Amino acid sequence: xxxxxxxxxxxxxxxxxxxxxxxxxxxxxxxxxxxxxxxxxxxxxxxxxxxxxxxxxxxxxxxxxxxxxxxxxxxxxxxxxxxxxxxxxxxxxxxxxxxxxxxxxxxxxxxxxxxxxxxxxxxxxxxxxxxxxxxxxxxxxxxxxxxxxxxxxxxxxxxxxxxxxxxxxxxxxxxxxxxxxxxxxxxxxxxxxxxxxxxxxxxxxxxxxxxxxxxxxxxxxxxxxxxxxxxxxxxxxxxxxxxxxxxxxxxxxxxxxxxxxxxxxxxxxxxxxxxxxxxxxxxxxxxxxxxxxxxxxxxxxxxxxxxxxxxxxxxxxxxxxxxxxxxxxxxxxxxxxxxxxxxxxxxxxxxxxxxxxxxxxxxxxxxxxxxxxxxxxxxxxxxxxxxxxxxxxxxxxxxxxxxxxxxxxxxxxxxxxxxxxxxxxxxxxxxxxxxxxxxxxxxxxxxxxxxxxxxxxxxxxxxxxxxxxx
Amino acid sequence: xxxxxxxxxxxxxxxxxxxxxxxxxxxxxxxxxxxxxxxxxxxxxxxxxxxxxxxxxxxxxxxxxxxxxxxxxxxxxxxxxxxxxxxxxxxxxxxxxxxxxxxxxxxxxxxxxxxxxxxxxxxxxxxxxxxxxxxxxxxxxxxxxxxxxxxxxxxxxxxxxxxxxxxxxxxxxxxxxxxxxxxxxxxxxxxxxxxxxxxxxxxxxxxxxxxxxxxxxxxxxxxxxxxxxxxxxxxxxxxxxxxxxxxxxxxxxxxxxxxxxxxxxxxxxxxxxxxxxxxxxxxxxxxxxxxxxxxxxxxxxxxxxxxxxxxxxxxxxxxxxxxxxxxxxxxxxxxxxxxxxxxxxxxxxxxxxxxxxxxxxxxxxxxxxxxxxxxxxxxxxxxxxxxxxxxxxxxxxxxxxxxxxxxxxxxxxxxxxxxxxxxxxxxxxxxxxxxxxxxxxxxxxxxxxxxxxxxxxxxxxxxxxxxxxx
Numbered sequence: 001x002x003x004x005x006x007x008x009x010x011x012x013x014x015x016x017x018x019x020x021x022x023x024x025x026x027x028x029x030x031x032x033x034x035x036x037x038x039x040x041x042x043x044x045x046x047x048x049x050x051x052x053x054x055x056x057x058x059x060x061x062x063x064x065x066x067x068x069x070x071x072x073x074x075x076x077x078x079x080x081x082x083x084x085x086x087x088x089x090x091x092x093x094x095x096x097x098x099x100x101x102x103x104x105x106x107x108x109x110x111x112x113x114x115x116x117x118x119x120x121x122x123x124x125x126x127x128x129x130x131x132x133x134x135x136x137x138x139x140x141x142x143x144x145x146x147x148x149x150x151x152x153x154x155x156x157x158x159x160x161x162x163x164x165x166x167x168x169x170x171x172x173x174x175x176x177x178x179x180x181x182x183x184x185x186x187x188x189x190x191x192x193x194x195x196x197x198x199x200x201x202x203x204x205x206x207x208x209x210x211x212x213x214x215x216x217x218x219x220x221x222x223x224x225x226x227x228x229x230x231x232x233x234x235x236x237x238x239x240x241x242x243x244x245x246x247x248x249x250x251x252x253x254x255x256x257x258x259x260x261x262x263x264x265x266x267x268x269x270x271x272x273x274x275x276x277x278x279x280x281x282x283x284x285x286x287x288x289x290x291x292x293x294x295x296x297x298x299x300x301x302x303x304x305x306x307x308x309x310x311x312x313x314x315x316x317x318x319x320x321x322x323x324x325x326x327x328x329x330x331x332x333x334x335x336x337x338x339x340x341x342x343x344x345x346x347x348x349x350x351x352x353x354x355x356x357x358x359x360x361x362x363x364x365x366x367x368x369x370x371x372x373x374x375x376x377x378x379x380x381x382x383x384x385x386x387x388x389x390x391x392x393x394x395x396x397x398x399x400x401x402x403x404x405x406x407x408x409x410x411x412x413x414x415x416x417x418x419x420x421x422x423x424x425x426x427x428x429x430x431x432x433x434x435x436x437x438x439x440x441x442x443x444x445x446x447x448x449x450x451x452x453x454x455x456x457x458x459x460x461x462x463x464x465x466x467x468x469x470x
Numbered sequence: 471x472x473x474x475x476x477x478x479x480x481x482x483x484x485x486x487x488x489x490x491x492x493x494x495x496x497x498x499x500x501x502x503x504x505x506x507x508x509x510x511x512x513x514x515x516x517x518x519x520x521x522x523x524x525x526x527x528x529x530x531x532x533x534x535x536x537x538x539x540x541x542x543x544x545x546x547x548x549x550x551x552x553x554x555x556x557x558x559x560x561x562x563x564x565x566x567x568x569x570x571x572x573x574x575x576x577x578x579x580x581x582x583x584x585x586x587x588x589x590x591x592x593x594x595x596x597x598x599x600x601x602x603x604x605x606x607x608x609x610x611x612x613x614x615x616x617x618x619x620x621x622x623x624x625x626x627x628x629x630x631x632x633x634x635x636x637x638x639x640x641x642x643x644x645x646x647x648x649x650x651x652x653x654x655x656x657x658x659x660x661x662x663x664x665x666x667x668x669x670x671x672x673x674x675x676x677x678x679x680x681x682x683x684x685x686x687x688x689x690x691x692x693x694x695x696x697x698x699x700x701x702x703x704x705x706x707x708x709x710x711x712x713x714x715x716x717x718x719x720x721x722x723x724x725x726x727x728x729x730x731x732x733x734x735x736x737x738x739x740x741x742x743x744x745x746x747x748x749x750x751x752x753x754x755x756x757x758x759x760x761x762x763x764x765x766x767x768x769x770x771x772x773x774x775x776x777x778x779x780x781x782x783x784x785x786x787x788x789x790x791x792x793x794x795x796x797x798x799x800x801x802x803x804x805x806x807x808x809x810x811x812x813x814x815x816x817x818x819x820x821x822x823x824x825x826x827x828x829x830x831x832x833x834x835x836x837x838x839x840x841x842x843x844x845x846x847x848x849x850x851x852x853x854x855x856x857x858x859x860x861x862x863x864x865x866x867x868x869x870x871x872x873x874x875x876x877x878x879x880x881x882x883x884x885x886x887x888x889x890x891x892x893x894x895x896x897x898x899x900x901x902x903x904x905x906x907x908x909x910x911x912x913x914x915x916x917x918x919x920x921x922x923x924x925x926x927x928x929x930x931x932x933x934x935x936x937x938x939x940x
Contacts, residue, residue: 104709104823127713149658163633166754177523180912182890183821185853188631188669188898190936192919195665199658219716246689246759289716289758289767294696297759305530311594333644351653353574383655384575420652428658437659443648448661448924454924455917466660 073144
């Protein structure tokens with residue numbers, strides 16, 4: 001930072017409410033590394049605006065003085081997109097108000113700093129459902145979830161964050177405020193500007209508030225676990241279950257034996273509900289508009305699936321707490337994996353129909369590269385997104401293991417390309433995947449650069465993130 | 471057109487397959503006026519590409535020579551967006567292939583010229599559902615439906631066209647082809663470029679193909695008509711029905727007595743199924759994952775609604791053909807309206823919760839402007855989109871009536887603004903609404919212009935449409 005920029009920051013501080021900024025190293029430290037401690041950065045200034053007008057004032061100033069900014073929500077991202085390297089940090093955490101709840105419109109307007117769990121609770125208090133659900137929901141903030149187009153376990157039924165936003169308020173780099181918070185479900189007046197901001201990882205502007213889509217709770221949920229012969233068997237079962245339940249499948253998650261073994265080894269209280277110990281199982285959730293029906297629908301459909309040899313074993317949760325236990329098994333796989341040792345992780349997607357063939361090819365390739373590699377592939381097979389991770393057979397693998405298997409990562413992404421898939425299904429590009437992204441998407445990146453230059457000509461918005469450096 | 475441009479067109483023709491262009495006046499005439507005959511235009515050249523590569527070659531040439539182009543699908547738009555005024559017309563009708571059906575991925579890849587009804591049929595043949603459904607489905611083409619982000623009667627359950635597109639292939643003005651047809655349901659690798667093209671009314675590029683989302687058919691549908699005391703009563707009933715059916719309401723359409731009377735007067739075979747003759751009624755469709763359950767669920771919920779005085783009368787279709795009759799009543803309102811005389815039409819939306827108050831204020835305003843005006847407001851109240859039309863009390867109104875009530879149109883749009891609504895919920899801006907759009911959305915339009923200039927710097931793509939002329 002040169003002396004002009006230092007002087008500029010002093011000017012900026014002098015314009016702001018003293019509560020709206022900090023240079024206290026202790027306070028800054030929570031904002032300069034990611035939650036898992038993988039990325040370490042630094043910033044000369046943390047700004048904590050309390051209003052959209054303040055965000056606009058800050059961005060106008062930064063744009064005029066060409067000061068790079070990094071917007072930050074709950075700082076729970078997985079790809080290094082919210083760790084500063086010299087940029088000033090704009091944390092949205094003070095902007096966490098619930099602005100409006102509209103039950104008849106099934107919409108909730110909240111500020112960007114609202115925590116996902118709070119939003120879920122606000123919806124539940126109104127007897128409605130906000131369906132986004134993911135591991136970091138106790139810290140992740142709505143602005144960040146929008147800027148990264150978060151996914152999770154219910155995408156199959158309710159879509160990604162992109163599908164759950166009725167409208168946004170955002171500040172563009174030049175201080176322009178765009179606002180579309182009135183909760184319209186249909187609006188065909190020109191380009192859908194909100195869609196540009198969603199998933200842009202803070203490179204086009206700062207989301208300050210959003211009107212979110214709420215849903216009516218299904219009257220009942222049925223949750224079960226079934227043993228399938230293979231990933232292809234899982235896809236066949238999904239196809240069958242969709243028809244057999246009249247489209248009522250709300251979640252369909254693949255779980256491998258090794259992943260569940262790690263959960264049982266490392267997570268207190270975890271136990272497998274199936275009598276058999278299958279190589280592959282799936283967690284299935286179905287919904288019904290009628291009370292106490294979903295479990296019966298699930299049971300009947302799984303009965304038919306058993307008759308057709310699609311599954312060899314199944315169990316249906318008999319209570320809400322058992323359903324929660326089943327879900328905890330699935331949700332605990334990353335924890336079990338972590339306790340076992342380091343793993344090279346790949347959040348990839350292909351078309352659902354191609355998932356089995358992709359997994360087979362990728363597993364063979366990885367295991368033939370190094371017989372010490374153990375593939376742990378699990379997750380949202382219902383929407384073609386599997387977390388394809390490479391662990392070590394033996395417990396206790398460290399960074400040297402990650403280093404050793406690096407060539408496999410590139411080969412996996414090459415295979416994803418061959419299968420027409422995505423190298424980042426739900427986590428985004430951030431810093432972590434820029435190189436791989438650049439190597440694979442030259443046409444799209446060129447167009448993204450044109451858009452970025454048009455909206456952010458001074459390149460002040462999260463400039464190191466998403467789009468590869470030139 | 472100056473002599474350079476005439477020479478350019480000759481060069482362009484010489485580069486193309488002779489089957490790929492026409493200057494035959496008879497052939498051109500189908501492309502130079504809209505289907506309702508409201509817009510009349512002209513073009514020096516009709517181009518009918520047969521492949522994406524051909525579209526790219528054409529756009530590259532036109533961009534290099536600054537020749538304006540107008541992309542055209544089924545030419546069924548309602549706002550004048552596809553009538554040329556000197557631009558060359560690029561019709562996608564020869565590109566109508568089904569490229570791929572992937573049942574396990576629930577996706578269908580078709581070219582832009584595929585007719586909506588054909589797409590629905592392709593899905594049905596695979597025992598799947600493509601849920602977009604609207605009056606013009608026998609002629610409307612997928613490319614146009616994407617470029618106008620079409621809506622229809624099932625938005626409440628399945629969303630707009632924007633929500634039904636998994637990926638696009640499109641040609642940008644400089645001939646760049648972007649392609650994302652692999653049917654991914656999750657992909658977080660940068661800006662979602664397809665969302666920019668969807669609803670852009672052909673101003674940013676030409677959609678050449680799309681991979682569409684299919685759904686599993688619900689196992690049963692229940693369709694009924696219920697008498698409500700008022701639009702507020704309709705919204706109250708919607709809220710109740712959502713809870714009572716566990717979120718199973720798939721369509722919820724408001725119908726006024728005057729509109730249904732016109733249907734009965736003018737549409738052969740139409741008759742009202744309710745014994746009472748209420749001022750307001752709603753058509754409700756609910757779905758169930760179980761066979762033969764939806765009608766019972768609907769009946770039980772409407773029974774409760776009756777007990778709670780939310781409705782005064784109701785009838786449930788006892789067969790598929792009766793359900794079809796009910797739907798035909800709703801779908802025939804525009805036809806009845808047309809037979810009655812000309813009407814000034816307003817395709818507007820507000821938040822669902824605000825619809826009753828908006829309708830009340832707008833009706834009072836219109837009827838006090840001229841006691842001869844009869845408001846006919848009907849449609850998708852479940853998603854806040856009502857077709858708020860002004861007819862004459864007496865039959866036979868002509869253009870002079872439309873002229874007379876013009877000031878009311880502006881006042882209605884002002885009221886829509888006050889209510890935070892949209893002046894075009896599903897039909898788009900085109901030519902028809904440019905003035906009103908320009909008067910109301912200066913910030914958004916400025917940003918749209920920046921994007922347009924970045925993607926289409928020579929302004930060759932449908933240059934008179936959507937964005938107001940400067």
